Amino acid sequence: MKKFILIVLIGYSIGLTGCANGQANNTTPSLEPIAFSEKLTQSPFAIVLDVRTPDEFSKGHLKNAVNFNWNDPSFASKVAKMDKETPVFVYCLSGGRSAAAAKQLREQGFKEVYELNGGILKWKAANLPIDTDTQTSVSEGITLEAFEHVINSEKKVLVDFYAEWCAPCKKMEPYINEISKNMSDKVKVVRIDVDANPALSEALKIDALPVLHIYQNNKRIWSHTGYITKEEVLKQLKD
Numbered sequence: 001m002k003k004f005i006l007i008v009l010i011g012y013s014i015g016l017t018g019c020a021n022g023q024a025n026n027t028t029p030s031l032e033p034i035a036f037s038e039k040l041t042q043s044p045f046a047i048v049l050d051v052r053t054p055d056e057f058s059k060g061h062l063k064n065a066v067n068f069n070w071n072d073p074s075f076a077s078k079v080a081k082m083d084k085e086t087p088v089f090v091y092c093l094s095g096g097r098s099a100a101a102a103k104q105l106r107e108q109g110f111k112e113v114y115e116l117n118g119g120i121l122k123w124k125a126a127n128l129p130i131d132t133d134t135q136t137s138v139s140e141g142i143t144l145e146a147f148e149h150v151i152n153s154e155k156k157v158l159v160d161f162y163a164e165w166c167a168p169c170k171k172m173e174p175y176i177n178e179i180s181k182n183m184s185d186k187v188k189v190v191r192i193d194v195d196a197n198p199a200l201s202e203a204l205k206i207d208a209l210p211v212l213h214i215y216q217n218n219k220r221i222w223s224h225t226g227y228i229t230k231e232e233v234l235k236q237l238k239d
């Protein structure tokens, strides 16, 4: 199962704000490989969307790309969960599928959609780098009942809803791991990959990412959607 999508809501005060505040241009033409690459470098929190088949993807793709197959019926529902403020850089083999996908993204309200003119074929011809790593496999989902068991603790339970393709989630991951390690006497950290846990995510109404919840004695005492700093999270855990 491939990655479900994310949403980065809210003021993402560091780099993402810069992205979200970038020019909203629904008619942005497709970019030549070098221009696409340069624009991508200026947008570190953008989503790189490969709309080819998983088989094509596995043979090489752009760095940090997520793979949503344009020809898969789940494409629309996956895309619907993406944050419309986050720039999307879309590509396919030679530009056909990405043009159709980009059109759909723009119609759905995505503010910045960049297409790779000539697709990955032209990218390779320009000697730009290709990544052959496969995406991290996802674990089994847990039931709501199991989740309720997990959060039923006298310690505060910090639940991090994330996805592998979610850039702000990735940015928060190191400090979430630090909290898990350094505050284990007071705080239990639970990380839920929403792609691996669609039923649970739906039951908990997780329709944007990243999302943090804090529970105590089975009761939710705090929640936050969107990027948040470590300091702000620590403040909630110490209160």
Ligand SMILES: O=S(=O)([O-])[S-]
Pocket: 092, 093, 094, 095, 096, 097, 098, 119
């Ligand atoms: O759709 S395609 O241009 O990748 S062949």
